[in-house]
Amino acid sequence: MGVYRRFHFFVKQTIFFVMSEPISSTSKHTVTQKSSVSVLFAGDSGDGMQLTGTQFANTVAVYGADLNTFPNFPSEIRAPAGTISGVSGFQLQFGSKPVYTPGARFDVMVAMNAAALKANLKDLHRGGIIIACVEGFDEKNLKLSGYPEGANPLEDETLSNYIVFQIPVLQLTREALRESGLSTKEIDRCKNMFVLGVLYWLYSLPIDVTTEMLNTKFGKNSTIAEANIKAIKAGYFFGDETEMFANLGRFDISPAKQHGTYRRVTGNEACAIGLTAAAMKAGLKLFLGSYPITPATEILQTLAKFKKFGVKTFQAEDEIAGVITSIGAAYGGALAATNTSGPGLALKTEALGLAVILELPLVVINVQRGGPSTGLPTKPEQSDLMMAMYGRHGDAPMPIVSASSPVDCFYATYEAARIAVEHMTPVMCLTDGYLALSSEPWKVETGENLPEIKTGIMPERQADEPPFLPYKRDERHVRPWAIPGTKGLEHRIGGLEKQHETGNVSHDPDNHELMTRLRAEKIEKIAESIPLQKIDNGPEKGEVLVLGWGSSYGAIKTAVENALGQGLSVSHAHLRYLNPFPKNLGELMANFKKVLIPENNNGQLVHLIRDKYLFAPVSFTKVKGLPFNEMEILEKITDIIKEL
Amino acid sequence: MTDIDITQDARPALTAKDFASDQEPKWCPGCGDHAVLQQLKNVMPDLGMPPEEIVFISGIGCSSRLPYYMATYGVHGIHGRALPMASGLKTARPELSVWVATGDGDALSIGGNHFIHTLRRNLDLNVVLFNNEIYGLTKGQYSPTTKLGLRTVTSPNGVIDHPFNTAALTLGSGGTFFARAMDRDGKYLRSVLHRAAQHKGTSLVEIYQNCPIFNNSAFEAFAGQENKDERTLYVEQDMPLVFGKFRQKGIRLDGSTPVVVDLSKGDISENDLWIHNERDIFKANLLARFFDDPLTVENFLPRPFGVFYVEDRMAYEDALTAQIELAQKSGEGTLEELLKGDSAYNIK
Numbered sequence A: 001m002g003v004y005r006r007f008h009f010f011v012k013q014t015i016f017f018v019m020s021e022p023i024s025s026t027s028k029h030t031v032t033q034k035s036s037v038s039v040l041f042a043g044d045s046g047d048g049m050q051l052t053g054t055q056f057a058n059t060v061a062v063y064g065a066d067l068n069t070f071p072n073f074p075s076e077i078r079a080p081a082g083t084i085s086g087v088s089g090f091q092l093q094f095g096s097k098p099v100y101t102p103g104a105r106f107d108v109m110v111a112m113n114a115a116a117l118k119a120n121l122k123d124l125h126r127g128g129i130i131i132a133c134v135e136g137f138d139e140k141n142l143k144l145s146g147y148p149e150g151a152n153p154l155e156d157e158t159l160s161n162y163i164v165f166q167i168p169v170l171q172l173t174r175e176a177l178r179e180s181g182l183s184t185k186e187i188d189r190c191k192n193m194f195v196l197g198v199l200y201w202l203y204s205l206p207i208d209v210t211t212e213m214l215n216t217k218f219g220k221n222s223t224i225a226e227a228n229i230k231a232i233k234a235g236y237f238f239g240d241e242t243e244m245f246a247n248l249g250r251f252d253i254s255p256a257k258q259h260g261t262y263r264r265v266t267g268n269e270a271c272a273i274g275l276t277a278a279a280m281k282a283g284l285k286l287f288l289g290s291y292p293i294t295p296a297t298e299i300l301q302t303l304a305k306f307k308k309f310g311v312k313t314f315q316a317e318d319e320i321a322g323v324i325t326s327i328g329a330a331y332g333g334a335l336a337a338t339n340t341s342g343p344g345l346a347l348k349t350e351a352l353g354l355a356v357i358l359e360l361p362l363v364v365i366n367v368q369r370g371g372p373s374t375g376l377p378t379k380p381e382q383s384d385l386m387m388a389m390y391g392r393h394g395d396a397p398m399p400i401v402s403a404s405s406p407v408d409c410f411y412a413t414y415e416a417a418r419i420a421v422e423h424m425t426p427v428m429c430l431t432d433g434y435l436a437l438s439s440e441p442w443k444v445e446t447g448e449n450l451p452e453i454k455t456g457i458m459p460e461r462q463a464d465e466p467p468f469l470p471y472k473r474d475e476r477h478v479r480p481w482a483i484p485g486t487k488g489l490e491h492r493i494g495g496l497e498k499q500h501e502t503g504n505v506s507h508d509p510d511n512h513e514l515m516t517r518l519r520a521e522k523i524e525k526i527a528e529s530i531p532l533q534k535i536d537n538g539p540e541k542g543e544v545l546v547l548g549w550g551s552s553y554g555a556i557k558t559a560v561e562n563a564l565g566q567g568l569s570v571s572h573a574h575l576r577y578l579n580p581f582p583k584n585l586g587e588l589m590a591n592f593k594k595v596l597i598p599e600n601n602n603g604q605l606v607h608l609i610r611d612k613y614l615f616a617p618v619s620f621t622k623v624k625g626l627p628f629n630e631m632e633i634l635e636k637i638t639d640i641i642k643e644l
Numbered sequence B: 001m002t003d004i005d006i007t008q009d010a011r012p013a014l015t016a017k018d019f020a021s022d023q024e025p026k027w028c029p030g031c032g033d034h035a036v037l038q039q040l041k042n043v044m045p046d047l048g049m050p051p052e053e054i055v056f057i058s059g060i061g062c063s064s065r066l067p068y069y070m071a072t073y074g075v076h077g078i079h080g081r082a083l084p085m086a087s088g089l090k091t092a093r094p095e096l097s098v099w100v101a102t103g104d105g106d107a108l109s110i111g112g113n114h115f116i117h118t119l120r121r122n123l124d125l126n127v128v129l130f131n132n133e134i135y136g137l138t139k140g141q142y143s144p145t146t147k148l149g150l151r152t153v154t155s156p157n158g159v160i161d162h163p164f165n166t167a168a169l170t171l172g173s174g175g176t177f178f179a180r181a182m183d184r185d186g187k188y189l190r191s192v193l194h195r196a197a198q199h200k201g202t203s204l205v206e207i208y209q210n211c212p213i214f215n216n217s218a219f220e221a222f223a224g225q226e227n228k229d230e231r232t233l234y235v236e237q238d239m240p241l242v243f244g245k246f247r248q249k250g251i252r253l254d255g256s257t258p259v260v261v262d263l264s265k266g267d268i269s270e271n272d273l274w275i276h277n278e279r280d281i282f283k284a285n286l287l288a289r290f291f292d293d294p295l296t297v298e299n300f301l302p303r304p305f306g307v308f309y310v311e312d313r314m315a316y317e318d319a320l321t322a323q324i325e326l327a328q329k330s331g332e333g334t335l336e337e338l339l340k341g342d343s344a345y346n347i348k
């Protein structure tokens, strides 16, 4: 237990905070140490589960555990209350060791109503804990969630394999807040805080992160803040007093993180910060042209709040205007970006071809979701890789980078911006709906640590100097960036094929062939400046290499760690660069008997690898709108090794 | 264009020639685009800006070739997207003078969505819409402004799509400046372009441009020498709406209905006529509806030219700049502040 740790000492309804004392000394309950635990808060969309989960996550983060969170909410904003489609969930895993996923299955489930239980029970570990809000299992809720007439999972055999705690949350909240001065409706809304209090007690966590938040949000001593805090305390006190938990006792997870300053970010926030940091580091202004689309919108929303950093966001009339305004801004010398998801990317394709031929820097963040068409808008998928690679008319190559964790979204976006600016090209940065909304702690980065970004902006040209050639390339085939306002560099460019060096319109056949080749080579040459592919985990040589990309990082990492623990010959490499591939990728793969490629699509990276390296990797696909979990991957690794 | 601002640059005064690039225009001989290009070059020195601070953006079409012929910065983009390209540039770089060359197909068909949204946003752009009522570059298909009944390669039995009225569309979209001119009215066109440049906000100038190859004489019914005086109306601020070879006709408002009156009889004087007020949106809306085809409508109203409407409304980029300045009142955010965020916590 960390020194930092506060604990709570209860005498009836009063709480005393005592710093730095072991919590076990104050409690009659046993405290079991755990290395990690996965919790799901599930309830109706109206039950405030996102807020409850976020608060629990913030507390765990400040406490110093490592964690990974994932919200799961219904795609309808106002889905019918009490039904399965209205269930909103917030899952997190926290631990005293590094945690890479929100957990394949959860150990604890808070079920505020019958629908929440029904929708999520299959993912609860056998023997897991259920904390059920009894009032959510009344006749009406049971009916709405589709249980047969007369059946109640709290009363029949349904939950015999689990440890169930039935708490009359609503009743206890009402009792605790009887004198709060709030209406019954308002009081009932505090029931999630009661549950949060119980969970804080159960996991020996302090409540002050949440009480501070409530005081800041609603004003210290405001009726609302006080009532919510009272509900938390009531929950906490209930945990301590009730006989219910006598056998279970409490749990404690020691802090994992090293000392330092941290923040918690979601993938979308990290993308926004990454773009802004890249602009600042490059000495440019950031411009984002965008059109709202799930699950990419928070990037626009976050950047819209970054005016203090000089960021300009432009909410366009559609995705076409989103990307085109960005190209205009890029011509004007901004670090220009656009963000979207599948359907929006489809609309941007013509403009991306323009960006390729204009050879202007542009970052395109595509937060992948289930497709085709509107598909599964709120579910993650990795199925736009082919679109990123080939989704333009003509020969129009574009570099692709991908992010592997919420925090990595920062570094991937930053790297995309660096490549765009230094190589004068649009760059695709692939994330997905899972990364976008998941969060994890991030040790605060310093500006000094970030790689330099050198722009090729041309200085003024004097009248006696040779004429300016907008398409004269350097040894990397990169053309200069000549921005309006610079004397002597006036030039006209466009989507028509250009003459080598002068950039004038040219329909010459040989010139077109030359320019097509130069544009392709320019992208290939990026491989010279990116790092070699590393093995993330496991030996350099062995039986199976699990080659992943994107958000499957956590699941693969955990699976390979387990497999290595079992003595299996397996390694993990995770691709940041999907075009061009790192120079050593072929050699690296050749050191293994089999290369396993897990993907949330119908096998797209497999195509690219097979095409380039002329061998057949083992494809492992999952296209359910759900990320991989570590157990599936571990099983697959075991199967392959058995067959060898 | 913003305020006319002569830079401290000690360069000699610029002339139209200084704005001609080294590329030969590739338009057909007799194409109205040549004349418009000339007037744009003529008006450039009026801006008082050096060429490096001027940018021409266009889409695709014959008219969209224009940026190649200007010795300024320029981008020839993709079909229909000139306005968002210009909007992004202007938002990023408010100090530049940004011009847009676009066709009736480019602006009103494939780019129709951008057209209405750009107008309501009101960035300080100067939009020159070359309306030849046809798709020139793709060889003569009808456009969203082609007259009903016209036989083209894609309407062998005559056009059945009702055409757009650009003036009404502009005003309906919340545009803050609308003017109309004709390619052949050189001096007049220049003066209209000058007014457009002076307007702070999106200036939409619709130019009736003849395409002698695919839609010759599209505007002849009221613009031809023999008809022009009786069928066109040149509006001027604070002046009565008078037209005709001998200025013998006028427009009077009968309630809210404009009627053509005969001034030669002596019972109606110019004092009884509609006085043009380009600040009056209601009048501008009526003027926009002077859209009769003289060949098919009896008692038609003359086709108006000139500045219909001007409104002072904060330009989008200025509103954005103001928000940024406010956010930076206590200093610009630093990279370290960005990286730390406002919810950082310490683990001791």
Ligand SMILES: Cc1ncc(C[n+]2csc(CCOP(=O)(O)OP(=O)(O)O)c2C)c(N)n1
Pocket: B060, B061, B062, B063, B064, B079, B102, B103, B104, B105, B106, B107, B130, B132, B134, B135, B136, B137, B138, B143
């Ligand atoms: C996406 C796309 N669709 C279609 C075309 C073909 N196209 C090029 S220009 C044009 C119409 C041009 O008409 P307009 O804008 O009126 O210009 P004009 O040539 O008459 O000056 C069309 C249909 C294209 N270049 N791109």
Ligand code: SF4
Pocket: B026, B027, B028, B030, B031, B032, B033, B062, B063, B132, B136, B137, B210, B211, B212, B213, B214
């Ligand atoms: S086709 Fe028509 S619009 Fe195009 S250049 Fe020729 S005359 Fe001009």
Ligand SMILES: [Mg+2]
Pocket: B061, B103, B104, B105, B130, B131, B132, B133, B134, B135, B136, B143
């Ligand atoms: Mg046209």
